[in-house]
Amino acid sequence: MNALFAWGFVAALAALPLVFPDPYLLAVLTSAGIFIIGAISLNLLLGYTGQLSLGHVAFFGLGAYASALATLGFDIGIGFGWRVVLAPQPVWLGFLAAIVVAGGFGWLLGRLAFRVRGAYFVIITICFAQVLRMVALNWVELTQGPMALISIPPFSLWWPGQGVVPLYRKDQNYWLVLAVAVLAFLLVRQVVRSRIGRALVALRANEPLARSVGIRVTHYLVIAAVLSAGIAGAAGSLFAHYVRIVDPDVFLFIYTVTMVIMVVTGGKGTLWGPVVGGLVFGLMPDLLRGTAPPEAQWIIYGAAMILFVMFLPRGIVPALARRLP
Amino acid sequence: MTDVLLSVEGLGVQIGGLTAIADMSFTVPAGEVVSLIGPNGAGKTTAFNVITGYMRPTRGRILFEGRPIAGLAPERIAARGLVRSFQRTSVFAGCTVFENALMALHLRGRAGLLDALLPFLRARREEAALHAEAADLLDLTGLADRAGLPAEALAYGEQRRLGIAMAAAAHPRLLLLDEPAAGLNPSETADCIALIRGLKERGMTVLLVEHDMAMVMRLSDRIVVLNQGRIIASGPPAAIRQDPEVIRAYLGAAHAAA
Ligand SMILES: Nc1ncnc2c1ncn2[C@@H]1O[C@H](COP(=O)(O)OP(=O)(O)O)[C@@H](O)[C@H]1O
Ligand SMILES: [Mg+2]
Numbered sequence: 001m002n003a004l005f006a007w008g009f010v011a012a013l014a015a016l017p018l019v020f021p022d023p024y025l026l027a028v029l030t031s032a033g034i035f036i037i038g039a040i041s042l043n044l045l046l047g048y049t050g051q052l053s054l055g056h057v058a059f060f061g062l063g064a065y066a067s068a069l070a071t072l073g074f075d076i077g078i079g080f081g082w083r084v085v086l087a088p089q090p091v092w093l094g095f096l097a098a099i100v101v102a103g104g105f106g107w108l109l110g111r112l113a114f115r116v117r118g119a120y121f122v123i124i125t126i127c128f129a130q131v132l133r134m135v136a137l138n139w140v141e142l143t144q145g146p147m148a149l150i151s152i153p154p155f156s157l158w159w160p161g162q163g164v165v166p167l168y169r170k171d172q173n174y175w176l177v178l179a180v181a182v183l184a185f186l187l188v189r190q191v192v193r194s195r196i197g198r199a200l201v202a203l204r205a206n207e208p209l210a211r212s213v214g215i216r217v218t219h220y221l222v223i224a225a226v227l228s229a230g231i232a233g234a235a236g237s238l239f240a241h242y243v244r245i246v247d248p249d250v251f252l253f254i255y256t257v258t259m260v261i262m263v264v265t266g267g268k269g270t271l272w273g274p275v276v277g278g279l280v281f282g283l284m285p286d287l288l289r290g291t292a293p294p295e296a297q298w299i300i301y302g303a304a305m306i307l308f309v310m311f312l313p314r315g316i317v318p319a320l321a322r323r324l325p
Numbered sequence: 326m327t328d329v330l331l332s333v334e335g336l337g338v339q340i341g342g343l344t345a346i347a348d349m350s351f352t353v354p355a356g357e358v359v360s361l362i363g364p365n366g367a368g369k370t371t372a373f374n375v376i377t378g379y380m381r382p383t384r385g386r387i388l389f390e391g392r393p394i395a396g397l398a399p400e401r402i403a404a405r406g407l408v409r410s411f412q413r414t415s416v417f418a419g420c421t422v423f424e425n426a427l428m429a430l431h432l433r434g435r436a437g438l439l440d441a442l443l444p445f446l447r448a449r450r451e452e453a454a455l456h457a458e459a460a461d462l463l464d465l466t467g468l469a470d471r472a473g474l475p476a477e478a479l480a481y482g483e484q485r486r487l488g489i490a491m492a493a494a495a496h497p498r499l500l501l502l503d504e505p506a507a508g509l510n511p512s513e514t515a516d517c518i519a520l521i522r523g524l525k526e527r528g529m530t531v532l533l534v535e536h537d538m539a540m541v542m543r544l545s546d547r548i549v550v551l552n553q554g555r556i557i558a559s560g561p562p563a564a565i566r567q568d569p570e571v572i573r574a575y576l577g578a579a580h581a582a583a
Binding site: 208 | 377448
């Protein structure tokens with residue numbers, strides 16, 4: 001897509017709160033934006049390496065918990081009378097912790113993807129997210145279990161002349177999510193347009209041939225998995241400090257499904273696919289809420305998804321790209 | 326005495342109880358074209374798979390430049406300078422011919438994650454060099470005017486040529502070609518012979534598996550004859566042509582079939 005058009009699009013999004021300062025609209029766009037960051041990260045794995053990870057929400061949830069726990073602090077026993085204590089940390093450290101923790105688990109997943117492929121990999125990734133949900137439910141001392149981590153501080157930024165400012169307002173959070181989304185997009189773009197991206201596509205297209213020309217499978221799958229997981233962790237951190245409550249339901253399978261739908265309908269393996277698919281399916285539930293009766297909303301959502309997949313099997317963005325020169 | 330580039334010593338391969346290769350020993354001297362011939366099912370492709378790391382040998386040693394490579398991953402063996410082509414046509418489907426050439430040049434580049442994020446440091450220069458090299462590669466194989474086509478849209482003969490070019494792209498010291506002329510018509514076969522000659526002149530050593538005997542006789546410095554997982558003869562083409570056991574086991578059968 002044309003760079004001018006792309007930056008125009010970003011500028012329009014950035015100007016939106018000034019033109020339409022409607023808090024409901026901004027709230028809807030902010031949560032859609034957080035999921036779009038998740039979809040952008042998933043696309044790196046699903047779209048560019050072709051590995052279907054149906055536990056992607058695990059990284060999102062890990063990021064949310066890591067960031068929340070780092071900023072709230074904790075004091076837990078680890079047996080033999082030992083305790084691990086962490087005093088509350090600033091939010092930017094929580095954000096960093098989210099990326100590192102999720103990225104670390106991404107590294108594990110990448111190593112695993114090399115040994116276990118296909119259906120077994122998919123099953124293991126689903127189990128991974130389920131196990132984390134169980135841990136979050138039952139390790140009450142650390143996570144408060146189903147009572148949830150509450151009173152999570154909002155994101156704060158250092159601002160010239162004003163010092164560290166907590167972001168309580170909707171428009172501030174909206175801009176923060178937009179900025180992180182743009183960074184995630186640019187990061188993925190740089191990677192897929194590089195020699196690394198070419199190696200990932202080669203491995204996806206024909207793995208034996210790719211290996212024969214010297215492309216190291218593990219190395220590149222691990223790079224993709226760590227980046228993907230790290231970005232998903234960042235999205236989880238944004239989520240935690242935006243809604244300011246995290247419970248074990250962040251690990252629910254439905255969130256992975258949402259991200260997969262966004263990537264697949266938008267166009268997996270394309271840079272704009274997760275953005276376009278994410279806008280369509282991230283905003284649709286809220287659009288329907290205002291227009292359709294409750295019992296029809298999810299039927300329409302499901303039907304739209306099926307129609308997109310049936311008529312644009314490769315996604316919206318590749319279909320548009322073929323129409324436009 | 327020339328240097329031995331590849332040395333296969335007492336190689337044995339079992340696939341699920343079946344003996345694909347019983348006992349195989351041969352050497353490939355640097356700078357030569359050595360052909361491995363034998364009837365279908367003799368174990369030639371299996372030998373390639375084992376030498377290039379796609380299968381593990383049951384026993385025996387494989388030395389490349391004097392160092393053992395059996396059991397290494399294919400990508401590691403490729404990085405040491407030993408690259409193979411595939412018997413069944415193999416390209417990166419969904420990618421253009423030019424992208425295929427770029428992907429095959431992977432080992433010619435070294436850009437990593439930092440270069441991806443900060444391409445202006447040095448990756449941009451490397452990319453330009455790789456693009457130029459990919460263009461050269463397509464010129465060499467006569468596919469320059471096909472650069473923008475999806476690789477799977479190429480004619481069969483063109484795909485085979487692209488396959489050889491991709492295996493040779495990163496200037497391996499030893500190139501293993503598995504039936505490069507299979508299914509080609511005489512003029513395409515002539516192009517293929519010229520291509521392999523060109524690679525040899527650029528200093529590449531070639532281990533060739535091929536059924537086209539005229540091609541094998543014209544290209545080879547040495548021929549190794551395999552039958553039912555065993556080597557039954559090896560030597561220069563003139564000697565192989567007259568070896569009674571070879572004629573009985575292989576050339577005779579091929580002639581009878583033709
Ligand atoms: N993946 C495999 N599974 C089972 N048998 C195999 C496999 N690959 C090769 N073989 C057997 O090994 C023997 C050698 O095959 P191959 O190396 O393909 O012969 P060639 O390339 O000389 O025609 C044959 O008997 C073949 O059936
Ligand atoms: Mg064969």
